[in-house]
Amino acid sequence: MRLIDLRSDTLTLPTKEMLQASLIAKMGDDGREREGKGEDETVIELEKTAARILNKDDAIFVHSGTFGNMVSLMSHTTRGGRVIVGHNSHIYKSEKGSFDQNILGLEPVVLQTVLGRYNLSELEAELRRGNVAVVCFENTVNFEGGVAITVEEMEIYTDLCKKYNVKTHLDGARLFNSARHLKVNPSSLVKDIDSVMVCLSKGLCAPIGSVVCGSKDFIYTVRKNRKLLGGQLRQAGIIAAPGIIALNKMIDRLDEDHYRAKIIAEGINSITGLSIDLNTVQTNILRVDITSDSITSDYLISLLDTKFSLKVHKISEKEIRICTYHGITDEDAKEAISRLRSCMSEINKEV
């Protein structure tokens, strides 16, 4: 049986066009600075493209999203700086380096969120107390089934933070998925955000890399801090060239991933023992609940893998995650539903 791997959109492979672009990319020493930019022409073009699309003054290429978030927070504040994060955010739950005492040593102020949304009065109470350096947001919200935060919600948040003179950072690993779902210009989602990180890998298919965007001064600080953390790049045009294609050509096609996720979600909802909140089915990530009492996610994941050649990702004891991405076809989506159905009917029979 052919393997269908729906664990993550980090499994995407670069397109042929991307690989060809790498071969002919103009390169230079990106770590050698000239007026706030490196000397690799392709990296400069990528940074200009990202800044233009997100309507920010400037941008800087970094090797990963995690690194981009860390270097952004480090550039907004210093060791001990208090950073508001959602309890289920990627920065807080998955990255950790920002809050590790031996690494950046920032102090997390963890607020409970619902589908990635802060409670406004709780957020304001925390801001009013003072001594908050940065507030973090995430869009789409990875661990909440890839839901999108709207332009109006972002405006309310950024207005509130401005009122208390507190910096804002957006983990926009999948910002373009949000923009496609909401049918808005991506720049409208980051209008008043001080800094934003977007991934070129994942749904956009570049093999490596993310971009941080913000004001000229901020990006200059990020450049200095990127070097301090060992993230300075050399002939990075080879990986920036696919990134340019990612931004210019791969954003609109995210709709296909969203469509296939919807197909899978609707299929899952008719399978006994599994369920999914269809209101959260917006982009390319599905959070699936295991409603069957008899099994855990570990058991389901292992049976799907060994017997049905279908890989999915564990969220918790009773939740799994399914992702669609470039390379997962309509056919794969239908086949995945059929394998999930067979697997669950086998489990239901055993009970």
Ligand SMILES: *Cc1c(COP(=O)(O)O)cnc(C)c1O
């Ligand atoms: C993937 C991801 C990141 C980190 O990106 P990497 O390139 O994997 O380090 C950050 N935030 C969210 C929400 C993500 O999904």
